[in-house]
Amino acid sequence: MANDPIIRVEELTAKYGDNVVFDRVSFEVMRGEVFIILGGSGCGKSTMLKHMIGLYTPFAGRVRIQGDDITRAEGEVRRRILRRLGVMYQSGALFGSMTLLENVRLPLEEFTDYPPEAMDAIAASKLRLVQLEGFEDYMPADISGGMKKRAAIARAMALEPEILFLDEPSAGLDPITSAELDATILRLSRTLGVTFVVVTHELPSIYTIADRVIMLDKETKGIIATGTPAELRDHCENDWVRRFFLRETAAGGEPEVRTT
Amino acid sequence: MSGNEQSGARIESSRDPSGQTLLSIRGRLDSTSAAGVWRRLLELGRAAGASGLVVDASALEYCDGAGASLLVALERQQREAGGGFHVRGLREEFQKLVEMIEPAPARVEAAPEHREGFFEGIGRATLRLLSDTRTLMVFVGELTVMLGRALRHPRQLRFKDLFLVAERAGIGAIPIVTLVGFLLGLILAFQSAIPMQRFGAQIFVADLLGISLLRELGPLMAAILLTARSGSAFAAEIGTMKVNEEVDALTTMGLEPVSFLAVPRVLAAVVVVPVLAMLTNVAGLAGGALMFQTLDFPLVTYVNRVVAATSLGDFVGGLFKSFVFGIVVAAVGCLRGLQTGKGAEAVGESTTSAVVSGIVLIAFIDGIFAVVFYAMGI
Structure with a gap:
């Protein structure tokens, strides 16, 4: 993980109507790291992610992916940038009318000239990568939430992206499935060198996968902390950030534990 | 004065010598019975107005979240009317329940509701129609x-x-x-x-x-x-x-x-x-x-x-x-x-x-x- 920024967010400002979500936020994501965007509910984590993948046009500022500004790119340039990204949405967003294999095949069909049997082979290998071998012909409606998210990662990986964006990967999953998903993320990161940008607020998951964390804040509409999870827990001056990592309540002290 | 046997909660209203209204609640104030006495209790409270209201809950056998909400609503109404409010004899476990609801969270002052005039309505509808037409044309x-x-x-x-x-x-x-x-x-x-x-x-x-x-x-x-x-x-x-x-x-x-x-x-x-x-x-x-x-x-x-x-x-x-x-x-x-x-x-x-x-x-x-x-x- 050399000091080589793959994404640069520069002075990014987002608004919904007159409501400022975040104001002049800048940060960098390094090649190969697992980068976590954190924050309380409603602080604009998902909005930040959607700006980084070019879905929303910012009020001001830029997002550069390997130097190319995705916020203003159009046509072929935009397609070229998007090909380098994979996105897993909160709900998985698999296409309901296609089987898992067809879902993973779709990006290949649209962007490559592989012969059909090669596409099938590649798509199947991506499903194997997320431990969904044997489920190729299942429809998204017939599999569990955790499997949907894994299939969505497989689809996002189809074109060998350099960066994967994950929106709340562990939301709504039980701890075991969530841990399995974390293991998948770590494996992909360590073996393939994929850069991950993850929006989450699952503490166990953050401790397991994060190389670096930034924390967005609703009040200041900017970043209140940057660092590794351990740094933020042990050394952060901001009370809220420390409490977040220690899982303390606002009144101080851990939540009461049931003893009976 | 009168009771409400059916609902399981009985309310009696009287005036004490200092002019305050005394409401005593007996029986069970739960999600079923609170519905039956809700309006009546608030009306009695309103009648007390600025002269002050004392709620005697010493004979209250049971109170759940709905009952606590009723007590809080009574207090809030009394506070708005500018009269004193006091609950006495409320058992400790019910008191805790009331405290969980009160203090009321700071209410965000809602912007005064803007009533749309006739012409404003027409204007807005026209703009919407024009923008919709434009979207359709762009889409086509x-x-x-x-x-x-x-x-x-x-x-x-x-x-x-x-x-x-x-x-x-x-x-x-x-x-x-x-x-x-x-x-x-x-x-x-x-x-x-x-x-x-x-x-x-x-x-x-x-x-x-x-x-x-x-x-x-x-x-x-x-x-x-x-x-x-x-x-x-x-x-x-x-x-x-x-x-x-x-x-x-x-x-x-x-x-x-x-x-x-x-x-x-x-x-x-x-x-x-x-x-x-x-x-x-x-x-x-x-x-x-x-x-x-x-x-x-x-x-x-x-x-x-x-x-x-x-x-x-x-x-x-x-x-x-x-x-x-x-x-x-x-x-x-x-x-x-x-x-x-x-x-x-x-x-x-x-x-x-x-x-x-x-x-x-x-x-x-x-x-x-x-x-x-x-x-x-x-």
């Missing part, structure tokens, strides 16, 4: 570019989707189109035959049927049925995809939702509607023929009249119209789907809106065609 433009591109590079077209939609919107519509067309022809012939009989002009019923079906009713009926069956389906399908972030997923894969979702649907509709219009024509004429039989005309007379009365121009004009209707209906269905907001309700709204806008646009465009065809002498 975008769609045209995409359609052009699809025709220039047919290999990029998603034929699987196209055939699937064409099958559902076209072959699936054959029974209803045939039925509606047949009944339309039958009824039209029957209704017009009666007044025409008085002039001995029943034979012209064939002319009327031929011209009205080929020029107007065939294309119109086919288009309206397409709106109801498929325009709504397009909006619901794409709307659900939007809600499930599937449209976003397409966008970030570098696939244009318009070309991926709308183009196959619009192309399928364009192919299907003229065929359905022709089918309506045939079914309608068949219905008319049946009616004619009962009027004791031979079938050959009917056929000859229809052929003589209608021209190729009527037929081709009608088909061209249905072609345009097909584009518009499918485009509006897809547009409404892509405009869907968040949640299940939004999908319902887009579906309704797809059908309503579809039918309005059909009527509007049909009017334009009537004028243009008249000017062109068709």
